[in-house]
Amino acid sequence: MLQHARQRDTLTVRLNGELDHAAAEGVRRDLDALLADQRVLHLVLDLDGLTFMDSSGIGVLIGRYRTLAGRGGTVSVRGMNPHIARIFQMAGLHRIINKSC
């Protein structure tokens, strides 16, 4: 479900498949294991391979935002399909999570 690469203080994670409640726990655990490295300040989530997301995904994003904001970092996303972008907008995530390219 998850591939990652790190460059200095930025961790880029690519999510694949469907991010629902069933998948959220594993994604949360894997992301938290990667973010346990305190040198990581910026998380870029590449959602290009994500075919479905519901509000369980919003919870995952907000939780990781809290972790990184707590150490002065940021979360950004890229590659959202229009449906995921709509959920993102609806939940007001654009106020705390940037879109990158």
Add this chain to the structure above:
Amino acid sequence: MSIVNHMQLEFSGRPQNESFARVVISAFAVQLGPTIEEIADIKTAVSEAVTNAIVHGYEGRGGTVTLRATVDDARLLTVEVEDYGRGIDDLDQAMQPFYTSKPDAERAGMGFAVMQTFMDGLEVQTAPGKGTLVRMCKQFAPEAK
């Protein structure tokens, strides 16, 4: 309006059945010739309702979830998701965006808001200790002649 097609399915309230419910409702809705966006709306709304049944109705302990759907001759799709779990103590509060009874589980509190936004109608019946019935509908455009 008269019903022209219906389906009913029972499944265990287990997280792996969330995607199963999405596949089933997508396959049933195909008869209405939906757009990709309409299919995504329905799948997301059903996913939210089924997740609520599993997480809140049964609090992760499992139980039966019923998924029903009808299509009427005015091309209205009605979907019901029912659980027989604990029910919702304060429905008005539960329907407030961002309210969650499980903040520690990183629930966003957006389930009902997503259902309301992505469907054309939403009704919730709940009785503490008996369960919750979520009924949602989506109107499809007349068939092109």
